[in-house]
Amino acid sequence: MLKRSRILLAALVVLVIAAAVALLWWRQGSAPAHPADTVAASKPEDAAQLQTAFAGVLAQYRQIIVLLADEKKQSEVERGYANAVARALFHEKLAASDALSSRLANIVAANQLGAVEKLLDYVESDPALFDADRLAFRELLRDLQAEVSKLGSLPAVKLHKRISDDLDGLAEIEKNYEREISQIFSRFESRAIVLKRERWDDYLAKLAKLYNRAQILKEHAMVVPYSPEKLAELDKLQRDNQSEGVGKGLPPKTLVLTFDDGPHGRYTEEIEAILQQYGVPAIFFQVGRNLGTIEGNQPKLGMHYRVARKLAADGFTLANHSYSHAQLNKTTGDALKAEVTNADALLKQVDGGRSSLFRFPYGAHSKEALQLLEDARLQSMMWNIDSLDWADPVPSSIADRVLRSVDAEGRGIVLFHDIHERTVKALPMVLDRLMAEGYQFAGWDGEKLALPKGKAKADAGAAVTTGYNQSWAVIIGIDEYSKWPRLQYAVRDAQALRDTLTSKFGFAPERVITLTNAEATRNGILSVFHDKLAHAAMQKNDRVLVFFAGHGATRKLSSGRDLGYIVPVDADPEKLATDGISMSEMQNIAESLPAKHALFIMDSCYSGLALTRGGNNYLRENAKRIGRQMLTAGGADQLVADGGPEGHSVFTWTLLQALGGKGDLNGDGYITATELAAYIAPAVSGVSQQTPAFGSLPGSQGGEFVFELPVETEFLSAGTNQLSGDAIALNNKLDAAAPAATTPTIAAPVASAPAAVVPDLQGKDRTIKAGPVIALSSRQLAQRANDRGLLAYREKQYAEAEEAFTEALKLRPDFALAANNLGYVFYKQEKFAEAARWFEKTIQLDASRAVAHLNLGDALAQAGEKKRAVQSFRTYLELAPNGAAAAHAREMIDKL
Structure with missing residues (x-):
């Protein structure tokens, strides 16, 4: 009663003062300013911005609860990670609350009470708030109440009363929360009173729909690794199956x-x-x-x-x-x-x-x-x-x-x-x-057992599991035909494949013979096989890839059998039998090559060569068998679709995507010719009128041409290329039509490639499938996950990329490459604070990695932390003064 009497007395005094002021203004010919008018005159704080700041404090409060609830169900490692992030969030919340209290004090001092009223509307009645959420604002309301009490105006008195009622309401809400909330917040040095709540489990269930503990941790640069016991079990399985440590996996x-x-x-x-x-x-x-x-x-x-x-x-x-x-x-x-x-x-x-x-x-x-x-x-x-x-x-x-x-x-x-x-x-x-x-x-190349570098410069880094000594390629592309319709993309296709072989798969440039346009005459093509390769010291443990992009044709023989031809640049359509190169000649060439494995890829359409079913052999046995395989773009009289992205035919574009990693259908890091066909054939058929065919040439003993995917080492940054919208759209269609790749995981480390139905050149459907992969170690699985993340990033599939990089870090917590790449996925989604944390984590793992300092500078600049951003750019310049982004770093330092 005493408190209420004092409030009523104070209100009466305020009314008298207000009346006197109004009379004075009236006598001066001017009306008194309404509080709202005063707010407008003083450039009021935006109520929506205040509400956003309040929502930020609420998010931190909720995330702390999600992290620390149900601790008994978490492992010791998970509890440690959750506690660390929760403490960071708690101190961030304190800092944000202090800043918000200061803003509120300034608002009240400027008599901008309209903004405060809107803020109370949000706290009291916003439909998105749960009852327990409002407890996050109790301390702010107390600070606000103290500031409002300094004013003596009638609106201030009313506002003070409203805040008091809100605090009383919170006191009623908290009665049944003492046990649960104290479990969460009592470990911190909280300035607020102990909070309480009824029906706590219901509240947690609602928060679980809004927040995910693992995601909160991830946004604070923490990924809970798989348990040491699980990783040890996985690595033992890999050793038992592959036995690299004792040589049985060779x-x-x-x-x-x-x-x-x-x-x-x-x-x-x-x-x-x-x-x-x-x-x-x-x-x-x-x-x-x-x-x-x-x-x-x-x-x-x-x-x-x-x-x-x-x-x-x-x-x-x-x-x-x-x-x-x-x-x-x-x-x-x-x-x-x-x-x-x-x-x-x-x-x-x-x-x-x-x-x-x-x-x-x-x-x-x-x-x-x-x-x-x-x-x-x-x-x-x-x-x-x-x-x-x-x-x-x-x-x-x-x-x-x-x-x-x-x-x-x-x-x-x-x-x-x-x-x-x-x-x-x-x-x-x-x-x-x-x-x-x-x-x-084999010797040791720094990372794995590998063939000696002195033996094969082209394959210096190739794992011995491919069993190759040297790698050869004959690449042919013809656009400028003299007597056939001109093509648009054949030369570009040939050049792209040549670049892929030399840059990605270690083919030595001097062993990649390229013929384009006028060079690709009949005599020029045949002399490559009969003269250059014959006198180039090709050995029985080598491999050779032959690629032809140009016209193909089919002619019916007097026996009724169809015979396919590839068309050299100087061929006369009326003299195809003598000017073209028949599939019979290509078969003879294939059989005459001393290389262990040969793969012919023809981006032209024809038929007339009976192929046998593609091999289905494990890599371990592959080195024993001769392999002669062919993959064609389509059947007789089918037009090659030249409308692929970046100036490629649809077939060659799909081939390049397969070699980029999509063709690794069993996720073991190798792409066999069978896997290549299993991805390409249904994918191309699904987006065009072509029906690619695949099979083994006569004389083949079931061997498989094998590509070993290189380990991806790119740290994502602003300089990383991503595909165009057209390319991404086509890739989505290709992936939808192709068999879904199987990804080895910690739960199922041994994968098997999916099957695909692919026709041979006689039009008979064949089911082909690559063999299963032996168990992979945790480090190998981590690398494969990182590689998948890069593929997804380049196609702007950020959710998939985030998931893959996260998996890599669960398998290998010290994986600086994956840490940087996960940070850059956050950066591309404009989550700059989260990105900065991961770049800082990367630097902790590998302080000499210049690109991580560059990325950190960009993230901090976007987050408004100018001083720290400048220091990061300076560190980048110290590590890479002549780096590709040096000009950008100097520009940012001057700008900030």
Whole structure:
């Protein structure tokens, strides 16, 4: 009662003062200004902007609740991530509330009470608000009430009363919320009173429809990784199926030579000389104490380091074999760590590019030791063929043992020691026999086991699972026919495929023979096959791709059989039998090529060559079989559709998209010719009147031409190309018509490609399907997810790209590439604060990545954080002063 009496007295005083003021204004011939008029005269704060600011505080409040509710159902890792983000959100909410309170104070001081009234309308009755939401505004209302109480006008008194009623209403609402809200907010240093609420589960259910815990975390640069147990289970499955660590996952007749315990002052050099004589790569696992010592935590090289340095200089791989050759399954703690790190420190002094490989002495390891390797980003390599040269004193016996083991295993990693004279004597006996039997020898290219770079410049980075030595291509494109209708896009198609082969798949430019227009005469084309390729030292482990874009024709023979032709630039339509190149001649060419696998891709339409059914073989067995395959754009008398995007025929555009990754139907990182046809044929048929055909040429033994997709390493930025609207529209149609690719996941790491019905050139439908892929490791799955994200980004499918990059980070939390790319997806959607957090995360993972600093600068500039943006642009310029975006960075610094 006392409080109400004081309020009534104050109101009476205000009324008297207001009346006096009105009388004075009336006597002066002017009416008093209404509060609303005062607001207008003082450039009032926009009520809608205030409401937006209030909504921002509400969003933070809701997200905190979503993150921290149901903690018992979360794993320990999930709780840690949720707590970290919730605390950040809480402090952001405090800062936003403080800023909003200051704005409200200024509004009240300027007597802009109309804006305040509209704000109260929002808090009291906005239909989008739940009852519990209004508790987010309690502290703001209290601050507002305190400011309004400083005014003595009648409108202010009324407004004060309205705010008091609202606070009383909140007090009524909160009675049943004490337990639930205190569980959420009591962990923070909150300035507000403890909040309460009834029917809490209903409120959480409503919030769950508005917010997703994982999305909130993601927007704050956190992705909860898969559990270590799940990743370990996945990697074990991959090792069990592929056994890369012991060599069982290598292709048939592929070996890796390894030598332990060196360097030795004499025998290591003799072994290196033998390896160089035979042209065979090898991996040398070095014992640290043979390289030098560690004195005061500093490496000091000893007398044998020059031997190891020469190995590295000559192209051999150096790897870690511990410091003292201790039995590491019985070593723990600091002593275990020193065995790994001390040897690594000495190796760095010898060879800055030493490998990430590690071999446990005696093959003995423990869970702690394996975790130490993972933390140090080292990879264990064991063996499956043991020479036992450390125990057997007889060189011929050692050689015989190795050869018998190789015969039994068929592939693998061979263990020798470069510290015994008997090994020096046994090695030539082993190599003579193995090379005579056609074995190939793989080395380490920094990331994986690969064919030696010296053997095939074009395929230096190609994994040995393709089984190729060198890669050849004959690319033909004809637009300017003299006696046939002119074509528009054939030359451009040929040039695009040539560029794809050389830039993406490692075909050496000097082994890609290109004929366009006037060069593509009948004699010119045939001389390439019969002369250039015949005298180019093509070998049996090579591959060759033949692409023809131009006119094709079909003629009926007197026997009634159709015969197809490709049409050279100088062919006369009336003399096709002599001027054209028949499919019979192409078949003869295919059979005469010494290469293991040949693929003919014809962007022209014809028929008349009976093809056998496409192969259905696993990659592991592929190297054993000769492959001669052909893929055509369509059947007899069908017109090639030249209306594809970017000046390509529909067929070649689809081919380029398939080679860009869409043709990897089982998600294993390889595209076989069968997968290529399974994607292209139904896709092209679905958007045109063409019916592409596919099959194996006579003489083929079921081998598959294989493309290995390169690992995508592009950090998304403003310079990343995206497809045009027309290209995206066509790709959507192609994907709808083609079989849906199967994506290996952590739940199902072994995928199988979908089947497709594809006609052969006789018009008979055949069902083709590539074989299943063996299990992929978590790192491989992460890379494949990142690659899928890039494909989706280029087609502006941002939701799909976000999902793929998120999956990559769940599999590999330290994946800086995926972190940057996820940030750029947010950036493209104008979520600049979220993008900035991910760019900062990228920099934490890889501070030397200049593009991440550039992207961070752009995101911060868009978010209005000018000082931080300038610093990011300056860091970019320090790292890449002559980078592609250097001019942009300098321009932004001047602008900001």
